[in-house]
Amino acid sequence: MGVTVAIDCMGGDHGPDVTVPAALAFLRSHPDARVVLVGQPDALGPALGDAATSFGERLRVHPASQVVGMDEAPQTAMKNKKDSSMRVAINLVKQGEAQAAVSAGNTGALMAISRFVLKTLPGIDRPAIATVLPSMKGQIYVLDLGANVDCSAEHLLQFGIMGSQLVSAVEHVERPRVGLLNIGEEEIKGNEVVKQASALLRDSGLNFCGNVEDIYRGSADVVVCDGFVGNVALKTSEGLAQMLTAFLKQEFGRNLLTKLMALVALPALKAFKRRVDHRSYNGATLLGLRGVVVKSHGSADAYGFEQAIHRAAEAAANQLIERIGGRMAAMSHGETA
């Protein structure tokens, strides 16, 4: 696809041990793609080995002397870490040397730096973060999962437009169904902002399919909500999935007999696990910026981080930014979405 992805190799819980092997695996599976590995050259060396030369000009290392800490305040990272791997990777997108950046670093810093360096697209008040989750019917995109905790109805409309363009670009769905996360499918339900957003979405020209009560049913392609509600839904899901997994393990681990049962049932249990493997869904897209930025989970392994790189490359190759920008420009001239 000819896309160049800038990779913040120092971010995340594992740093280069995960990010470098993931980048190499990505290069192997995408023969047209290029990567720029950003970080401290000494730190990248061990994981890189002789791959530094074997990919030719498809791989290069771009030095950055600093690292943004996982718990560092976004403002501190902005002010004091101008040569951080995170910032340098985003600078490469700004300068046109890469079409997308990927980082497993601290979300707040990534959003703040991306917004400062890349700026938002015209008509977008607040960038948002979209993630993808499994659903009964495949998968579903949910936004906002960022820090937009006090949203207006107009913000939710913008999220709908951006989410719709994201699904069009990367899933090749022509008119994605956009749903509004609400506590009942009737139009009268919900708080004031949600009621107003419902009216705006209905008149927007988007393929609005109304209120969605259960994300996982898969009745929409994109579900829109404010960042507070989105994060609650995500954290609740992660918590419940962890609890159910722990209970299942406990029941199968109870005694020798149940352990044998587990052994017999292993293929089916593994197939089940693969199907809801969170690593496959890794990579949340920052939307509304003048450049593609994808956030990997901090604890992602190499397989998970590779999926995030893949998402970033897909979005860039399919003109995500141009699509969102074009749609916002058309809206400002009175056209519907």
Place this chain on the structure above:
Amino acid sequence: MGVTVAIDCMGGDHGPDVTVPAALAFLRSHPDARVVLVGQPDALGPALGDAATSFGERLRVHPASQVVGMDEAPQTAMKNKKDSSMRVAINLVKQGEAQAAVSAGNTGALMAISRFVLKTLPGIDRPAIATVLPSMKGQIYVLDLGANVDCSAEHLLQFGIMGSQLVSAVEHVERPRVGLLNIGEEEIKGNEVVKQASALLRDSGLNFCGNVEDIYRGSADVVVCDGFVGNVALKTSEGLAQMLTAFLKQEFGRNLLTKLMALVALPALKAFKRRVDHRSYNGATLLGLRGVVVKSHGSADAYGFEQAIHRAAEAAANQLIERIGGRMAAMSHGETA
């Protein structure tokens, strides 16, 4: 325990076929308790059989000629159904003939009628609905799950006080840990209302344990949130659990081999299912009223409905209303919770 529970036998998806057997099972397991079965005597007859006489004065039927529809608007039910089984059951609590009412009918109507008939306790602006969920460490109470979608920080504080008293009363925990549902455990996180609520809860004298990001971890006994967020968390959980169950069934049902695996693993799978059986958690408590009202899930079976009756009886026997009333009165005299 000598408590009398008024049961709306006509509510729910199944009506007397579920409510009457549940009431009889409750009477068998609680030799001191009494029930008043409220509904159309002809409709109760078949399910009641000769039980009408075998429990002596512990069971009586109180006729009510009307039924509130599951989709009926609360205002219509209030105005046109003054002799509904739901309203008559709540009237019995008001009149002191029962100490608690249970209904599987329409939530909106139940809340509206309960509020109109029983009134709120002094100092309570809005009644709330609390439910109980399984957690890694046992179980956890969550409120609000009602219709309080635009809450102030003071409302969240009131929910904390009511939830704390509920857990004290029915779980016999002296100082329940109260958490605030938020999108990060740091104090700076969350929307404005949540930040203010955090400050109020910290100064309230409650055993406030700070922000809770994951309900299921079990780091609190009570988790407080507004009705919108609470309902999103609950519906998301239900949806995810349904999806995971469906996927697990599909993987074990894929072919003859996996079906045999499931057969072998059945005891462990059943033990797992029992542990998270939603029927055991049935019965959400309406809090802040001058009387105990418990809402059963509309689709509950007899086992589930019996749990809801049990919850109502426990709350009444342990003076839930007096506890909340006493706490609110003390607060209004400047004492902390």
